[in-house]
Amino acid sequence: xxxxxxxxxxxxxxxxxxxxxxxxxxxxxxxxxxxxxxxxxxxxxxxxxxxxxxxxxxxxxxxxxxxxxxxxxxxxxxxxxxxxxxxxxxxxxxxxxxxxxxxxxxxxxxxxxxxxxxxxxxxxxxxxxxxxxxxxxxxxxxxxxxxxxxxxxxxxxxxxxxxxxxxxxxxxxxxxxxxxxxxxxxxxxxxxxxxxxxxxxxxxxxxxxxxxxxxxxxxxxxxxxxxxxxxxxxxxxxxxxxxxxxxxxxxxxxxxxxxxxxxxxxxxxxxxxxxxxxxxxxxxxxxxxxxxxxxxxxxxxxxxxxxxxxxxxxxxxxxxxxxxxxxxxxxxxxxxxxxxxxxxxxxxxxxxxxxxxxxxxxxxxxxxxxxxxxxxxxxxxxxxxxxxxxxxxxxxxxxxxxxxxxxxxxxxxxxxxxxxxxxxxxxxxxxxxxxxxxxxxxxxxxxxxxxxxxxxxxxxxxxxxxxxxxxxxxxxxx
RNA sequence: CGGGGCGUAGCGCAGCUUGGUUAGCGCGCCUGCUUUGGGAGCAGGAGGCCGGCGGUUCGAAUCCGCCCGCCCCGACCA
Numbered sequence: 247x248x249x250x251x252x253x254x255x256x257x258x259x260x261x262x263x264x265x266x267x268x269x270x271x272x273x274x275x276x277x278x279x280x281x282x283x284x285x286x287x288x289x290x291x292x293x294x295x296x297x298x299x300x301x302x303x304x305x306x307x308x309x310x311x312x313x314x315x316x317x318x319x320x321x322x323x324x325x326x327x328x329x330x331x332x333x334x335x336x337x338x339x340x341x342x343x344x345x346x347x348x349x350x351x352x353x354x355x356x357x358x359x360x361x362x363x364x365x366x367x368x369x370x371x372x373x374x375x376x377x378x379x380x381x382x383x384x385x386x387x388x389x390x391x392x393x394x395x396x397x398x399x400x401x402x403x404x405x406x407x408x409x410x411x412x413x414x415x416x417x418x419x420x421x422x423x424x425x426x427x428x429x430x431x432x433x434x435x436x437x438x439x440x441x442x443x444x445x446x447x448x449x450x451x452x453x454x455x456x457x458x459x460x461x462x463x464x465x466x467x468x469x470x471x472x473x474x475x476x477x478x479x480x481x482x483x484x485x486x487x488x489x490x491x492x493x494x495x496x497x498x499x500x501x502x503x504x505x506x507x508x509x510x511x512x513x514x515x516x517x518x519x520x521x522x523x524x525x526x527x528x529x530x531x532x533x534x535x536x537x538x539x540x541x542x543x544x545x546x547x548x549x550x551x552x553x554x555x556x557x558x559x560x561x562x563x564x565x566x567x568x569x570x571x572x573x574x575x576x577x578x579x580x581x582x583x584x585x586x587x588x589x590x591x592x593x594x595x596x597x598x599x600x601x602x603x604x605x606x607x608x609x610x611x612x613x614x615x616x617x618x619x620x621x622x623x624x625x626x627x628x629x630x631x632x633x634x635x636x637x638x639x640x641x642x643x644x645x646x647x648x649x650x651x652x653x654x655x656x657x658x659x660x661x662x663x664x665x666x667x668x669x670x671x672x673x674x675x676x677x678x679x680x681x682x683x684x685x686x687x688x689x690x691x692x693x694x695x696x697x698x699x700x701x702x703x704x705x706x707x708x709x710x711x712x713x714x715x716x717x718x719x720x721x722x723x724x
Numbered sequence: 725c726g727g728g729g730c731g732u733a734g735c736g737c738a739g740c741u742u743g744g745u746u747a748g749c750g751c752g753c754c755u756g757c758u759u760u761g762g763g764a765g766c767a768g769g770a771g772g773c774c775g776g777c778g779g780u781u782c783g784a785a786u787c788c789g790c791c792c793g794c795c796c797c798g799a800c801c802a
Contacts, residue, residue: 251763279793331800332801334801335800335801356802401802470801507802510802576760576763580762580764581763583763597760597761600761
């Protein structure tokens with residue numbers, strides 16, 4: 247693999263991002279426009295994200311199911327807002343088995359249509375509710391401009407689809423899953439996020455309310471890291487999903503849906519990366535500790551690898567994902583750089599001098615500081631050292647977000663501020679879509695998040711001066 | 725879809741203006757020796773339908789036409 251120097255993340259963030267993803271062996275573009283190949287290092291990180299999410303889905307009472315990749319196009323059209331929202335990015339199958347299809351099929355851009363039309367058959371009574379299902383899969387949205395992990399025409403994600411007997415219960419479910427996303431982002435990915443609501447302009451096509459968690463990337467742009475929707479009875483109405491309540495009355499079912507994608511992998515890169523490459527939170531690092539042996543002679547090689555092997559075994563017993571890099575064709579300095587590029591949280595160096603002194607050198611990816619420890623202590627101190635890296639990454643990301651969150655006190659403030667200083671800008675908004683549009687037209691920034699509980703900020707709208715009803719957070723976004 | 729740029733070895737590029745016999749450079753790759761505590765050195769070697777099709781010409785990577793693909797910038801999105 248060709249590992250060269252990286253572009254400067256401060257002056258050329260998009261180029262830096264692309265090079266990190268490629269050089270770290272995470273992903274690359276594939277032949278059809280907008281598609282990507284996920285490579286072992288990138289897919290490996292995604293597997294830990296998946297596991298963290300899936301474990302929590304199970305703990306909150308959900309089961310996994312799988313619905314098909316394509317379904318009749320006319321199904322999509324039953325929910326007006328929904329079809330309108332997705333029409334521009336649909337992939338449509340017109341031919342199959344060498345013949346033109348009588349009914350075109352769509353490749354799912356999301357699965358509400360096929361799932362709700364199926365739920366109609368599964369739900370008759372309040373006793374069938376709630377239905378708490380999730381599926382892991384891929385979806386296709388015909389994107390024009392793509393970026394590895396962040397926006398590709400096909401991407402991997404999970405989508406939860408639940409059905410409930412009451413509005414309150416569905417609403418609670420949507421918030422519960424938002425909290426799951428928040429917890430995974432913060433505790434597992436070490437990405438500080440703002441939970442909240444989307445404005446009507448930004449919400450999911452077909453939802454009553456869309457909830458979101460938003461992260462702030464190192465270049466000052468926001469990234470939506472997960473969304474959860476309260477669907478009201480919109481899809482139940484469109485797909486005729488009714489149930490008999492305890493009083494024997496026919497009612498429409500209440501629904502939610504929620505999704506998070508491998509975009510989160512891109513979020514990890516853009517939140518924690520630095521000029522040397524990726525910095526991985528230990529909880530999603532495919533390799534948490536790498537041991538690099540250093541030797542000159544064959545005798546030293548044997549001796550050093552023996553110590554490295556014993557250390558590896560001790561760490562494996564502690565449940566740590568560890569690898570000994572015993573490749574003979576690369577020298578130590580090369581390996582240091584490569585593992586730093588790949589973001590491995592902790593490196594242990596073992597050389598002849600260390601073996602003689604019964605010690606090793608440890609270096610963490612957070613501070614780059616080299617420390618000597620006894621071999622025994624190195625083994626026992628690793629779980630705590632990994633926790634320190636995990637916490638340190640979150641701490642520094644949070645400090646970055648705080649330093650880049652600004653309060654706008656006038657419209658000029660907001661408009662010029664977002665242009666001059668990327669980041670999150672907070673200010674009162676009256677709720678009028680016209681005012682929202684004006685800001686977007688002037689600055690390319692959008693409302694990323696509104697408070698979970700609407701609460702008057704007690705100050706006039708920054709745009710029109712009318713009564714402010716919301717404290718909106720604005721930013722340019724991915 | 726509108727504007728700009730580019731297709732030559734796995735990757736990054738030169739050569740094209742002014743056509744000429746064997747198409748070159750860096751990185752990577754293979755072999756050997758020396759090396760190995762922050763991206764090793766030397767020597768030898770493999771690897772090309774010059775994006776495709778057609779035209780001009782004794783002769784095309786080079787000139788002309790058409791086509792295909794990719795990248796960047798403007799309206800949508802996890």
